Amino acid sequence: MFNPIKKVIGWNLNRKQAEVEKLMEEEGFTDEVLEKQVAINEARHKHDITDESKLVYDKYVQ
Structure with a gap:
């Protein structure tokens, strides 16, 4: 089911x-970057929003 609010939140993330x-x-890996x-x-x-750029196999993220 298409959820426009979830789509906007995903775009923002x-x-x-x-x-x-x-x-x-x-800057490298700093405390600010980690936070x-x-x-x-x-x-x-x-x-429950997956980072589509990090998909490994089908719909799984590692």
Whole structure:
């Protein structure tokens, strides 16, 4: 079932993930970067939203 709110939340999380990945390249793995990544992961878990770019096999994320 299509859920537009979940779609918007997923888009926002993907945007935040891109920011974190950019920070990782620029600053390395800092406490700030870790805190942002944890917040993203918690939101993905809460809303049951998979990071489509990290799919390993079919619908699984490693």
